[in-house]
Amino acid sequence: MRQRRPARTPNAIPQPPFGQVPRGYEPIRVLSDDQVEAIHQAALTLLETQGMRVLNGRALDLFRQSGARVEGNMVFPDAGLIEERLATVPPRFRIAARNRAKDLRFGGNDMVFASVGGPAYVMDIDRGRRDGTLQDMQDFLRLCHSLNIVQQESGGPLEPMDLPAATRHLDLYLSQITLLDKSWQLNALGRERTMDGINMAALAMGWSLDDLARQPMMMGVINTNSPRQLDDPMSQGLIALAEHGQVAIVTPFTLAGAMAPVSLAGALVLQHAEAMFGVVLTQIVRPGVPVMYGGFTSNVDMKTGAPAFGTPEYAKAAQASGQLARRIGVPFRSSNTTAANALDAQAAYESMMSLWGCLMGGAHLVNHGAGWMHGGLTASFEKLILDAELLGMMQSYFRPIAVNDEALSLEAIAEAGVGGHFFGTAQTMAQYETAFHAPMLSNWDNYPTWQARGSEEAPQRANRIWKDLLTHYEEPPLDEGIRAALEDFVARRKAEGGAPTN
């Protein structure tokens, strides 16, 4: 039986069309309401009694002016202040993409799948792990454009080491805007990088910064330095985003046993306190600005201190984090993580634990949704394809089973008869083309056929798929005037020296 696929990219790889599918089921609750409340109250107590260190004068002033107790660079916001400021956070928001047909909904039952952001290295099975280049970065971005299940680019998949550190972000932004027509994230490390991203987003649309504030496009990850510290570059990034109506994704990196308590509940208390602290700062800067609550609690290998990902603890923490974020009404960001060194079974099962953890935890954004390897140090071309397959499976899973008279199939069952089969029933003939999820990477040949066709395993299939996608990539159209304005901006900012480097 041959199947006409539901949609095709211009290339040969079958894919469902671009689009968000709401989670059709209630999130898993790993904590009782009382337990959520206990963690929330402990986090409030932590902020009020132990406080956060803030290494940025502007942020200290903002907290002081809003009524928080500030002593030196320590801020001790009380529960009243926190809860008052949390009340202005919007529970849902919309992010514009360059192609407005690819705008994204955040909040409620909607979820967004973003590609990997931030690794130092790049990898594929032909060339191994290596320092990345502009060419690698652009190829990765082209694949993010080509993969419909990747709904947002996540702020740069790898460091292009052939470019100067101070201006690399400008090449990234220009590449994101020209090679993709989807939503992209910026690099929020310091005010300059953040403002360059915001300015280029406005240029890309021909909008003013006021237009952009009315319809946000930019999102950036703000990591706290756990435990209990918000550093200067991240403070700058957060403030610049919030001032301009753009979205800070406030994400403590609370590895239980290392930067956070060995007790998961304690790691969640610390995460919740730090996330609330950052979220509150955005609302002090600009009440009502959209913002996200990032959960990244995982654990370390207690034998070595090495970070572990996609563990049972990770899945539980992700689902608990979703409950905590819903408790305070802030849209929730989680991630697709693994510590695996190869594109093997471990990479798949750790990513699956992560995805079930975060998606059934009610995540509204899966950062690092596709391409993350080596605990976040490496962007992998084959992992990008593997994760696209996993995200596609999860998206199909989230479409509820249709139950109606036709679907209940009493006629089809009568037609097939006792001991018969359903290949030829009228129902099957009408529905077989779109009835089931069509995979991209999975191989369902029987064993002798699979052997006869070369015994190709998942990494080799993934390698073939990304090369095929790259061969068939077509750059999305962009107005030439806008392209010129963006190039002028980049040239001017490069001449000015770009952004400070550490």
Added chain:
Amino acid sequence: MRQRRPARTPNAIPQPPFGQVPRGYEPIRVLSDDQVEAIHQAALTLLETQGMRVLNGRALDLFRQSGARVEGNMVFPDAGLIEERLATVPPRFRIAARNRAKDLRFGGNDMVFASVGGPAYVMDIDRGRRDGTLQDMQDFLRLCHSLNIVQQESGGPLEPMDLPAATRHLDLYLSQITLLDKSWQLNALGRERTMDGINMAALAMGWSLDDLARQPMMMGVINTNSPRQLDDPMSQGLIALAEHGQVAIVTPFTLAGAMAPVSLAGALVLQHAEAMFGVVLTQIVRPGVPVMYGGFTSNVDMKTGAPAFGTPEYAKAAQASGQLARRIGVPFRSSNTTAANALDAQAAYESMMSLWGCLMGGAHLVNHGAGWMHGGLTASFEKLILDAELLGMMQSYFRPIAVNDEALSLEAIAEAGVGGHFFGTAQTMAQYETAFHAPMLSNWDNYPTWQARGSEEAPQRANRIWKDLLTHYEEPPLDEGIRAALEDFVARRKAEGGAPTN
């Protein structure tokens, strides 16, 4: 930091101890209550109006005597009969193991992880896929004994082709009883194989058949021949199990698009009807006998007709099946499945989809929990280890996060200080040995270390683990009188010719 593991087998592989961990969270509900009811009512209508073919005179008589309409070999039980008979099914039961410390609880939030049962072939990465032998079967059973997370053996991991088909089951039963001290399942294909299993279970304990009926030990899978047929050998097996107070696991094999409607709801209607039909027959034979509702709905690849497993449809169907089983109060069996041909990422992600589907669907028994490859045609030694890792992760996930004053960790957070770390806090020092799940197969080395140690991927690690377990295997003790009685029984039954073969 070195970790003293929470428990050790006699060999070098760290494992948590044997024991069931209840699912700490509510199952996922993929259907609304109305949808569950619609499927249930459609299944009742199907049984009453279209009926089931039964190829066994005794079963036809039993249905007739219980008031069902019977025409030729077609049985049309009405809703009143079905619901009356379902009312006597026990919601929970306990299965005795040879080592009573390994007895198993079925029902409620308890779940049991069983090894693979039924494949024709055996495989490992050294020797490839091949016909199995008694030696292979016994080695596989030894590993099931050694792996604490495998809580029940599932009725024979592979066909020992070096033994005659008519008496192979006797060698299996003797091997199960002598090589394992855990619970095991029998092969319910016909009355002889079923009764041999029941008699040998009683002999193994020095019990009478009445003792065994009071405390069941035996379980066996009863597959309907979907659509709408119960064949003669399976009828015999079901009746023999129920007569003796043992557990039939009634499992339709409803592949959507092949033996069941292409519509998932329709496949579930057919599954539900056939499962209820078999369950009801057990209650007619012996009211109150424990029984299980098996769900095995998956889909086929509509391009080729090949069965697909661990798909999004499989996960949804498993969770819907759990809701249907709970609707009628029958403990629920599901499975860990994959169609992958290699121990690659696909094998892992399809198994993970299966496990999240079935365990968060409220499965009380995961048959084929460990070792299933090639859509069930092959028992793999490395897949056994991979699945043991996945089951171990799921078991850890099901332990809820502890939330209490100590766990909330405000003291530990104060002790670590701003920007500090938690490696040396009193809390970490007290808890690090057991705080986190310790994996068996996962490798968390950083990439350069992993490369320096030989770049070993998951299949090679799994291969090393099963060989190590086998090297360190110790046969559990068995009373010599019981061993002699079992050997006499097997010799006598072999002399009698064993069981009919097809």
